[in-house]
Amino acid sequence: MNRGLLAVPVILLALLAALWSGLSRSGWNLPLSDAAGQHGHFMVNCFLASLIFLERAVTMRQWWIRLLPLGNAVAVVPFLMGENVVAQWLLIAGSTGFLLLCCWFVYCYHELYYYVFVAAAASLVAGNVLLLRTSSYPSAAGWWICFLLFTIVAERLELSKFLPRTALQKGALLALLALVPLALALPAPWADRLLSFALAATGCWLLRFDMARRALRSSAAHRYSAVLLLTGFGWLIVVAALLVFKTRIPLGYDAVLHGFFIGFVFSMIFAHAPIILPALLKKRIAVYHRWLYVPFALLQASLLLRICADVCGEPLLRKWAASGNGLAIVLFAASVAIRVRRQLRSKA
DSSP: OOGGGGGHHHHHHHHHHHHHHHHHHHTOOOTTGGGGGGHHIIIIIIIIIHHHHHHHHTTOSOHHHHTHHHHHHTTHHHHHTTOHHHHHHHHHHHHHHHHHHHHHHHHHHOOHHHHHHHHHHHHHHHHHHHHHHHOOHHHHHHHHHHHHHHHHHHHHHHHTTTSOOOHHHHHHHHHHHHHHHHHHTSOTTHHHHHHHHHHHHHHHHHHHHSTHHHHTTSOHHHHHHHHHHHHHHHHHHHHHHHHHTGGGSTTHHHHHHHIIIIIIIIHHHHHHHHHHHHHHHTOOOOOOOGGGHHHHHHHHHHHHHHHHHHHHTOHHHHHHHHHHHHHHHHHHHHHHHHHHHHHHHHHO
């Protein structure tokens, strides 16, 4: 068995913990609500980061590198047991290991997108160390946004590396990305303004130059991925607008974070799953099915409802919208799992 895939059950546990704690934070009175304070760690570190580590680590032959995602995701267990400091050190170790892995990729291949991966990994380490020192989620959230934005842009550059792009186009993208950590070093309100510009401009760059535009003319799985990718890029522009008016919105912090993490990041996850899963499993299977549009549509509709609730200051509406977010993610994961299982059975 591929040792890297040993992390999958723990990563799924982290996703469930993230969704459960998210519902608690949105207002639902649920058991284990004490863990709700670690919602950000569950979602960003234990689930999203571990998923990214898994995608990269399974390409390596060394078995100990393939265990990196497991070592990171397992932090969910001490978090659930209330051992927060132990869990945070595990995450710092995991993110540092990923940074070293990305540096190794740069040393071996010298591709532009691997340099972006290094910057992404360094941002994750910075966010985790900052949170351990300050216990302030808002101070770490910006670096987590930087980590995921850089990672997704790096993956898009990797997947479309054969597209003809000029040095000016590539340079413009790198300059926009460089504005993100610069914004995080500035005091308010300049930080939000510069970050808003960087996110909006990056979204526009991706809408214009990413290969997703061409894929819209394809059929089935490629068109599905293109629709989701372009939607996610559009969310970057929406998040940029929310950042500008964050202080005037009753629940502006919630709107910005979930516009980015659900609108942008989960759109990317839904879009990439049919491409990445066959590579992880090393099987020629067709993950895509037109049914996958259903959880995606539910995700978008519930997120729009949530942002409307944030703008209007309606906590009850936000509570139900958060349930829709969680339901959409669970429905997507279950649909993909059923599809993969059927495909594997048919090829057995």
